[in-house]
Amino acid sequence: MSNHIDLQIACEATELPSIELFQRWADIALTAVTNQEFELTIRLVTIEESQQLNSQYRQKDKPTNVLSFPFEVPDGIELNLLGDLVVCVQVVEQEAKEQNKTLFDHWAHMIIHGCLHLLGYDHINDTDADEMEALEIKILAQLSINNPYES
Template structure:
């Protein structure tokens, strides 16, 4: 599988100066999806708080902005498509969380994209066993990128 087998459509729908580049988003999606050895297409949409809150309220009944929302594409039976789904990431929430958790901003961006891609693949963290499995994958993939464990909050 080559990197060209994972197509990322990056949509920027916010006015935040601290966004990752298209190349970074591509790398982080490839890191999450590359080991599955199949082509994937996904959209990553970077949004403001208002759009995040509206979508979170509409789809999760939570009236607040959130870091990442995952919308898996359900391929109809008998149709062969590589479309994985959409990630909607709130830039301001990611930036605020990185600051609050004392994490490098782009390490947190990488985590959110990897986390969202895993959701698109069907991973979840509703129960403890599933959460532990998903977190272990995230920790390993982020380590491959040179980032520390995102679940250890620094007290610095």
């Protein structure tokens, strides 16, 4: 099974994962939860765009690592459009350094985390956060990536 990824690079960056890696990470996250195929957009952005979107949609005036925008399919229409992930390249790179994580391992975590948000998972309360984190850890383990929540 392969989901369709529309990759948009809206920033200057030198160390980006390949489209094949983004595809692999999205596929493994989505197939862990559903056997349905989806289309999704992954947009890689600047700090400015991330901050503007985070402020507009979450009322948080700062850049963030990943924003998820699920697509609301109107009733009676069959569409496999899952939504959009907006990832701030500089924030992901900075977090990887600060947390002593391999850059592409952190990228994998952010894409998996975002895909789970698009599927309806969240971490607003502790119970939901525990469920989402456990699923992320399980998915990342399939990629031989260590638990990102352990320091």
